[in-house]
Amino acid sequence: MSETLYIQHFKDSSRGLDYYLKQMEGYTALKKAFKMTPDDIINEMKKSNVRGRGGAGFPTGMKWGFIPKQASKPKYLVCNADESEPGTFKDRDLMRYTPHLLIEGMVIGGFAIGAHVGYIYIRGEYTREAKLLDEAIDEAYAKGYLGKNIQGSGFDFDLTVHRGAGAYICGEETGLLNSLEGKRGEPRVKPPFPAQAGAFGGPTIVNNVETLTNVPFIINKGGDWFAKLGKLEKSGGTRLVSISGHVKKPGVYEINAGSMTIRQLIYDVAGGILDDRPLKAVIPGGSSAPVLTADEIDVIYDIEPLMKVGSMMGSAALMVVNDSYPIVRLIKRITKFYAHESCGQCTPCREGCRWMEDILHRIEHGHGKEQDLALLLDITDNIAGKTLCALGDAAAGPVASFVRKFRPDFEALIRGGRHAQVHH
Amino acid sequence: MPKCTIDGREVEFKAGENLIEVARKVGIEIPYFCYHPGLSIVAQCRMCAVEIEKMPKLQTACSTPAGDGMVVKTRSERAKQNQKAIMEFLLINHPLDCPVCDKAGECDLQDFSYKYGDSYMRYMEERRTYVDLDMGPVIKKNMNRCIHCTRCIRFGTEVAGIHEMVAVKRGNNTEITTIDGRPLETDYAGNYADICPTGSLTLKDFRFKKRSWFLKKTATICEGCSRGCNMELQHEANMVYRSIPRTNMDVNQYWMCDEGRFNYRHLQDPSRVTKPTKSGSFVDWSAALSEARAVTQGKKTAVFVGTDLTQEEISMVIQFAQKSLPNSTVVHFGTPGVNSAADDAALDKILKRKSKTANLHGAEKLGLKGSNTATGYQAAVVFSGGRSNVAALMKDVKVPAVGVGVFTDETKGGFSVILPGAGFSEKDGTIVNFNGVEQKLKRAVLPPGQSKATSEILMMWSNQSGAQASATAGARV
Numbered sequence: 001m002s003e004t005l006y007i008q009h010f011k012d013s014s015r016g017l018d019y020y021l022k023q024m025e026g027y028t029a030l031k032k033a034f035k036m037t038p039d040d041i042i043n044e045m046k047k048s049n050v051r052g053r054g055g056a057g058f059p060t061g062m063k064w065g066f067i068p069k070q071a072s073k074p075k076y077l078v079c080n081a082d083e084s085e086p087g088t089f090k091d092r093d094l095m096r097y098t099p100h101l102l103i104e105g106m107v108i109g110g111f112a113i114g115a116h117v118g119y120i121y122i123r124g125e126y127t128r129e130a131k132l133l134d135e136a137i138d139e140a141y142a143k144g145y146l147g148k149n150i151q152g153s154g155f156d157f158d159l160t161v162h163r164g165a166g167a168y169i170c171g172e173e174t175g176l177l178n179s180l181e182g183k184r185g186e187p188r189v190k191p192p193f194p195a196q197a198g199a200f201g202g203p204t205i206v207n208n209v210e211t212l213t214n215v216p217f218i219i220n221k222g223g224d225w226f227a228k229l230g231k232l233e234k235s236g237g238t239r240l241v242s243i244s245g246h247v248k249k250p251g252v253y254e255i256n257a258g259s260m261t262i263r264q265l266i267y268d269v270a271g272g273i274l275d276d277r278p279l280k281a282v283i284p285g286g287s288s289a290p291v292l293t294a295d296e297i298d299v300i301y302d303i304e305p306l307m308k309v310g311s312m313m314g315s316a317a318l319m320v321v322n323d324s325y326p327i328v329r330l331i332k333r334i335t336k337f338y339a340h341e342s343c344g345q346c347t348p349c350r351e352g353c354r355w356m357e358d359i360l361h362r363i364e365h366g367h368g369k370e371q372d373l374a375l376l377l378d379i380t381d382n383i384a385g386k387t388l389c390a391l392g393d394a395a396a397g398p399v400a401s402f403v404r405k406f407r408p409d410f411e412a413l414i415r416g417g418r419h420a421q422v423h424h
Numbered sequence: 425m426p427k428c429t430i431d432g433r434e435v436e437f438k439a440g441e442n443l444i445e446v447a448r449k450v451g452i453e454i455p456y457f458c459y460h461p462g463l464s465i466v467a468q469c470r471m472c473a474v475e476i477e478k479m480p481k482l483q484t485a486c487s488t489p490a491g492d493g494m495v496v497k498t499r500s501e502r503a504k505q506n507q508k509a510i511m512e513f514l515l516i517n518h519p520l521d522c523p524v525c526d527k528a529g530e531c532d533l534q535d536f537s538y539k540y541g542d543s544y545m546r547y548m549e550e551r552r553t554y555v556d557l558d559m560g561p562v563i564k565k566n567m568n569r570c571i572h573c574t575r576c577i578r579f580g581t582e583v584a585g586i587h588e589m590v591a592v593k594r595g596n597n598t599e600i601t602t603i604d605g606r607p608l609e610t611d612y613a614g615n616y617a618d619i620c621p622t623g624s625l626t627l628k629d630f631r632f633k634k635r636s637w638f639l640k641k642t643a644t645i646c647e648g649c650s651r652g653c654n655m656e657l658q659h660e661a662n663m664v665y666r667s668i669p670r671t672n673m674d675v676n677q678y679w680m681c682d683e684g685r686f687n688y689r690h691l692q693d694p695s696r697v698t699k700p701t702k703s704g705s706f707v708d709w710s711a712a713l714s715e716a717r718a719v720t721q722g723k724k725t726a727v728f729v730g731t732d733l734t735q736e737e738i739s740m741v742i743q744f745a746q747k748s749l750p751n752s753t754v755v756h757f758g759t760p761g762v763n764s765a766a767d768d769a770a771l772d773k774i775l776k777r778k779s780k781t782a783n784l785h786g787a788e789k790l791g792l793k794g795s796n797t798a799t800g801y802q803a804a805v806v807f808s809g810g811r812s813n814v815a816a817l818m819k820d821v822k823v824p825a826v827g828v829g830v831f832t833d834e835t836k837g838g839f840s841v842i843l844p845g846a847g848f849s850e851k852d853g854t855i856v857n858f859n860g861v862e863q864k865l866k867r868a869v870l871p872p873g874q875s876k877a878t879s880e881i882l883m884m885w886s887n888q889s890g891a892q893a894s895a896t897a898g899a900r901v
Contacts, residue, residue, distance in 0.1 A: 350572060351517060381509075
């Protein structure tokens with residue numbers, strides 16, 4: 001592996017401000033940013049080709065550019081630290097070990113879009129990380145990196161940690177904003193997009209933790225440098241990949257964007273399949289990403305190549321499944337998650353996710369019917385692309401891909417009952 | 425004006441109008457459940473999704489403003505497939521108990537399932553069920569029928585100004601209920617039943633009384649206060665069963681209050697006097713009229729006109745008084761404490777007004793002044809449609825009095841004679857609201873028993889020969 005930005009700092013001793021200042025050129029990017037104009041910062045972001053690390057992969061510089069220069073309401077910068085996509089655990093390490101990187105990134109981001117208030121909306125289960133962030137924020141306030149007139153620049157920025165209450169849907173940016181405002185965590189109709197009317201009606205940018213921790217590097221070393229870290233044209237920087245499941249060395253790894261295939265990640269980085277059993281399936285981008293079979297893993301692990309093979313990189317959570325786990329149970333469990341986490345607002349997701357779960361449950365327990373598979377595919381068609389937010393797609397995509405790619409596993413259970421085994 | 429094309433038809437629109445409203449102008453129906461023109465847009469039911477050229481995904485018509493040159497297809501294959509899918513999703517957990525549901529016949533879910541749904545059911549799992557919730561005196565909630573459109577929640581917070589309906593739990597288990605299952609508090613609770621697109625929220629008062637398709641509908645005006653909310657009386661066989669608001673953006677928008685909604689019931693009071701009455705016992709019309717003449721003959725008479733009378737009736741009373749009661753003064757009365765149009769004011773932030781009668785402003789327009797005392801007079805004639813506060817008036821009227829109109833046990837005390845007349849649902853006429861808007865009452869039912877229209881009563885009274893009036897005369901003014 002070539003240059004990494006984060007992974008060498010993922011240790012308990014790197015958490016404090018002292019370490020950040022001495023070992024990570026802490027808050028130098030901030031000072032540099034204050035000498036730049038907001039437009040320059042946004043241009044640098046655009047040049048860096050950094051794409052949102054939360055799942056959608058939207059170019060961050062372009063997103064920042066959507067914020068209107070003049071607005072009647074205050075602007076906000078919100079960090080999405082909800083990290084609720086199953087399989088994803090990279091942001092936790094970023095907040096746990098390099099909280100000041102996030103704080104610095106947010107102050108620069110606030111300066112670039114003209115926001116004076118920032119929120120870190122953190123997953124409720126991350127109690128420890130929320131406490132660590134609070135401590136880091138206190139440190140930053142004490143040393144004048146947050147608050148009024150930051151480092152004599154005349155720029156004010158306040159940062160607050162807001163803890164969620166454990167709903168997946170609050171990781172959806174408008175659901176997050178509702179929750180932040182104290183409302184039910186339900187996604188909003190778009191448009192208006194948050195950049196026009198977000199938190200408390202003001203123009204708002206919502207960025208993932210990793211996206212914001214990229215910012216100090218981009219400012220310090222330049223967008224072009226950052227873009228070159230990526231090995232593909234439209235994807236800059238490095239990616240933190242959460243590898244989990246049946247691998248010998250699960251964990252968070254950092255790779256240059258687009259520098260490796262999934263096969264390399266599994267066998268070279270994560271030490272191969274657990275118990276050296278055959279690989280059965282790979283879910284490449286968090287549980288909402290359509291599944292890949294063992295034959296499909298020679299694809300470059302990045303946004304565009306994965307889209308081309310009908311899946312997605314999502315939050316870069318690679319879940320590896322060997323042949324020891326029943327594939328139908330796996331998709332049942334995933335679907336149960338989405339049915340449970342559906343907010344219940346819009347019809348296809350509220351009704352369809354539970355319906356799919358019920359059917360999969362039946363099949364898993366040997367009560368499936370031949371027509372169930374066609375029905376499942378029909379339901380996924382009726383959900384995908386027709387819901388208010390992306391949760392519907394997140395639930396439908398995996399089901400459709402599992403049924404299409406592992407049809408024999410489903411059929412064996414339908415024809416042979418619950419004890420049927422499939423051997424390829 | 426900008427134009428867009430919907431299903432091949434060019435439509436002009438005003439900037440900001442959404443596709444549902446624009447399509448409606450040319451008679452194209454885009455089905456929807458959660459959208460309501462008087463509430464915020466949430467695009468939750470997904471039923472109104474349509475295909476728009478140059479957009480990859482279906483777009484919800486409710487949340488999409490029409491754009492110049494936009495080409496919309498509401499019945500393309502994809503749109504139709506989506507409508508079918510949404511109907512299926514909504515019905516898998518819906519009990520389909522239309523035969524025992526009060527909403528049947530006027531239910532969006534039922535109508536659209538016939539029109540856009542599939543007759544075939546693919547759902548084989550267990551249905552989701554809930555326990556019914558008693559939501560106070562006005563509304564009964566059947567959560568099983570609910571399709572989670574959240575119109576009720578939005579009505580509460582956005583119109584009624586009270587956050588009492590909420591969604592609890594999440595996803596498939598979402599339950600629409602009141603906070604902690606408490607009874608509804610708003611005075612506008614009836615609207616919850618009106619806007620509910622299924623039989624989930626029903627009016628307790630109307631439950632199991634009448635199938636909706638038997639009801640005849642008469643567009644009229646509420647007589648409950650000086651707002652004059654537009655409403656529809658629904659009746660069958662001379663019996664009013666329900667009233668619901670009609671849309672009038674200048675007066676009441678889409679809503680009405682519970683007081684107005686249930687006001688029609690005072691005319692169905694079993695103790696209502698529906699026969700001519702003299703000293704508490706029933707007599708025939710000629711005897712009652714003779715007594716009325718005797719009470720007022722040659723006396724200095726105060727004529728109290730209830731401000732629940734129509735413009736036409738008030739004019740007739742004024743003419744009648746000039747001709748037949750030469751020594752009389754005509755004044756108006758209605759709501760204690762509201763003696764003139766100047767006393768009338770808003771009672772809440774929504775619709776209600778202080779004047780509890782509909783035509784206070786009309787009476788003043790005809791030159792009448794308000795008064796509630798008969799001091800200095802020897803006799804009184806009180807005209808009331810049953811809504812004017814007769815009981816309060818009669819506390820101060822100690823002279824022999826004739827009552828004309830609607831009286832019940834509660835209000836008949838103190839009258840020597842009562843000549844039974846017609847209430848607001850039993851007559852045509854004009855009333856003037858607090859903004860000076862003239863609106864028409866329409867007769868929905870006939871006056872009960874021997875009650876007669878004010879015009880007829882006055883005609884008989886002024887006919888000194890005392891001849892029987894034509895028994896066939898209608899109640900029309």
